Amino acid sequence: MHTATARYAGHLRTEATHTASGNTILTDAPVDNHGRGEAFSPTDLVSAALGSCMMTIMGIVAERLALDLTGVTYNVVKHMAADPRRIRQIDVQFQLPAKLSAKERTVLENAARTCPVALSLNPEIRQEVQFEYAG
Template identity: 80%
Template sequence: MSTATARYTGQLRTEATHSASCNVIFTDAPLDNHGRGEGFSPTDLVSTALGSCMMTIMGIVADRSGLDLTSTTFSVTKHMASDPRRIAQIDVSFQMPAMLSAKDRAVLENAARTCPVALSLNPEIRQQVHFSYE
């Protein structure tokens, strides 16, 4: 079974359906590349997938250790290169709970940096990851 199916709906938009859950996402070309910018662009999804994967892996590690990361948030910033057009850098900034010990922080940060998406991206894409403990 496929992971997802998708169709082009015109005007630089796609509609993708997750095969297992039937959840649907749309993509739009960004404003700076002839699009409407009304949704995630494909490169926005890649960037967001990096942060989501890091958070998910940290969640798995935290659950095993009895840690609660429920209040953790993150933001991603994508930096594009123009020739050829591609993702040059992804910045991920996590706001983590202050109560985590130095040991827990180190374990979680390592888990994030070694998540499957981080390890799958082209090494030429710089991954700048910052952890703030508040």
Template identity: 65%
Template sequence: MPTVSTEYLGHLRTQAKHVASGNTIITDAPLDNHGRGEAFSPTDLTSASLGSCMMTIMGIVAERENLDLAGTTFEVTKTMAADPRRISKIEVNFTIKSNVELSEAQKQKLQNAARTCPVALSLHPDIEQLVTFEF
């Protein structure tokens, strides 16, 4: 069974459906690449996936440590290279919230978890991953 089923809607737009849940995501080409920029671009999704994966793995570690990271936020900034057109850098800036004061060891575990998430390890090594944590 496929994980995602996607239809091209025309005008540089796709609709991807998560087969198991039925949730959908629309993508649109960005303004600087012939699109309307009215939805996530595929490279936006790649960048957002990095942050979401990092947060998920930190959440797993936090649960194991009996920590609550609810309210933690992150912002992602994507930088594109021109020739060839590709993602050259993804910056992920976390603002960590916790229900308790985190020890240095706990902070290090969370940072290590983020940096070794499956998406981070799957991206091409030419894509710079700049990750910061504010505790």
């Protein structure tokens, strides 16, 4: 079975449908590359997927350790290279609860850095990951 199907909607927009759920994602070319920038660009999705994968794997580990990560947030910043046009670096910054022990922090941080998307990205794409503990 296909993971997703997609169609070109014109005007540098695509619409992808997740086969199992029917959920859809629109993409637009970014404004700096002739697009409207009204939706995620494909490279935005790659960057967001990195943060999402890291958070998901941390969530799996947290459940195993009986930790509640509900409400944890992260921000992603994508840096592009011009020639050739490609993702140069992705910064991911997590905000986690201060109450986590040093051991729990180490386990969660390692889980994030070894998520499938992080391991799948070209090694030339620099991944800068920060973990902030507050609250």
